[in-house]
Amino acid sequence: MRGAAARLILLLALAAIVGRTTIDARVASLAPVASEGASQTSIAAPAESAGQPARPAAASSSGQDPWGFEDEQTVETWSDILRSQALNLALVASFFALALVSFLRRSVRLKYVTLAATIGYMGFAKSYLISIVNVFGVVKWDLPIVKYNLAWYLFAILAVLSTLLWGRLYCGRMCAFGAVTQIMDALLPAKLRVEAPAPIERRAVWIKYGLLVAVVAYFVATNDLLVYRYVEPFWMFGLSGTAPMWIGLSALLIATVFVRNLYCRFLCPVGATLGLLSRLTVFRIKRWSECRTCRICEKACEWDAIHGPTIDVMECVRCDDCERIYADTEKCPHWIVLKRKSGRMAGAAGAR
Numbered sequence: 108m109r110g111a112a113a114r115l116i117l118l119l120a121l122a123a124i125v126g127r128t129t130i131d132a133r134v135a136s137l138a139p140v141a142s143e144g145a146s147q148t149s150i151a152a153p154a155e156s157a158g159q160p161a162r163p164a165a166a167s168s169s170g171q172d173p174w175g176f177e178d179e180q181t182v183e184t185w186s187d188i189l190r191s192q193a194l195n196l197a198l199v200a201s202f203f204a205l206a207l208v209s210f211l212r213r214s215v216r217l218k219y220v221t222l223a224a225t226i227g228y229m230g231f232a233k234s235y236l237i238s239i240v241n242v243f244g245v246v247k248w249d250l251p252i253v254k255y256n257l258a259w260y261l262f263a264i265l266a267v268l269s270t271l272l273w274g275r276l277y278c279g280r281m282c283a284f285g286a287v288t289q290i291m292d293a294l295l296p297a298k299l300r301v302e303a304p305a306p307i308e309r310r311a312v313w314i315k316y317g318l319l320v321a322v323v324a325y326f327v328a329t330n331d332l333l334v335y336r337y338v339e340p341f342w343m344f345g346l347s348g349t350a351p352m353w354i355g356l357s358a359l360l361i362a363t364v365f366v367r368n369l370y371c372r373f374l375c376p377v378g379a380t381l382g383l384l385s386r387l388t389v390f391r392i393k394r395w396s397e398c399r400t401c402r403i404c405e406k407a408c409e410w411d412a413i414h415g416p417t418i419d420v421m422e423c424v425r426c427d428d429c430e431r432i433y434a435d436t437e438k439c440p441h442w443i444v445l446k447r448k449s450g451r452m453a454g455a456a457g458a459r
């Protein structure tokens with residue numbers, strides 16, 4: 108009897124050990140899955156959003172794992188995410204540093220180096236351009252996932268921040284399409300250009316604001332993102348256009364030969380958006396009292412952003428042209444008058 112009881116106890120103990128081991132194995136396999144699941148909802152998001160079906164939970168049909176749990180999952184940490192995008196982040200930061208130095212030093216040579224880098228890297232290599240699609244994204248608050256697009260967000264933040272600080276620096280230095288038209292402008296003979304009467308040009312700049320309102324209203328009403336193809340040519344840097352789109356772009360570039368910065372000045376809805384934002388600009392271009400009558404800078408401005416003593420911040424792209432004249436003691440009447448005055452005062456002091 109005692110022997111039978113001992114065997115029963117031994118059997119129960121063995122059953123408990125086997126049962127415990129199985130439960131422990133399942134808990135152990137569950138634990139990482141549960142904790143990763145809590146932290147990786149958004150990591151899984153791109154695959155899900157790309158329409159990929161979720162992986163089956165287990166290989167139970169293979170008979171290898173009767174519990175049907177994943178054996179292992181890769182945990183993506185912020186350091187992995189940053190490491191994979193570090194080069195891009197560094198290149199965007201370096202590019203912005205170049206643009207800023209060229210702007211602050213008012214260097215013509217550095218400006219063209221920046222424009223070349225803008226076309227090559229921001230345009231053809233990365234296709235980093237602020238697009239009307241991004242304006243749509245802001246309107247519907249549907250933006251790219253931050254952690255997978257860090258370099259693009261850095262670029263976009265710098266574009267907006269520089270606009271708030273100085274005005275449309277993005278248009279003057281950082282937009283690849285604007286860089287193409289500015290380089291065309293510098294290379295093509297000035298005699299090819301057709302100057303429309305100033306009142307017509309000044310009214311025509313409002314076309315882009317009308318286009319911005321129309322295209323955003325169209326998007327809100329239809330959710331049709333593809334409308335961007337008809338209002339901006341930035342797809343050219345991804346070489347992704349259809350034949351009619353390339354024909355339209357060729358016509359636009361041919362027209363740009365004759366009308367300087369045609370698209371940027373009259374048609375670009377992104378330029379219009381940044382123009383509106385520029386109304387908040389902190390550091391504006393200063394003017395001398397002599398600017399009330401002097402027209403030197405007005406004639407030099409290739410963006411028709413100077414009207415008499417006033418600079419139209421919505422049209423100015425901070426190209427530096429007028430600021431170079433502003434600081435030029437040989438060209439700007441303000442300095443010339445000042446020098447004459449100080450010369451006269453020195454002469455009068457010498458005569459006494």
Ligand code: SF4
Nearest residue numbers: 278282285371375378
């Ligand atoms: S106006 Fe448009 S195309 Fe021109 S530089 Fe600005 S954003 Fe680029």
Ligand code: SF4
Nearest residue numbers: 397398401403404439
């Ligand atoms: S040249 Fe000098 S005075 Fe004349 S508009 Fe320019 S900054 Fe003003």
Ligand code: SF4
Nearest residue numbers: 408423424426427429
């Ligand atoms: S020249 Fe015209 S576009 Fe350039 S910085 Fe002066 S006002 Fe702005």
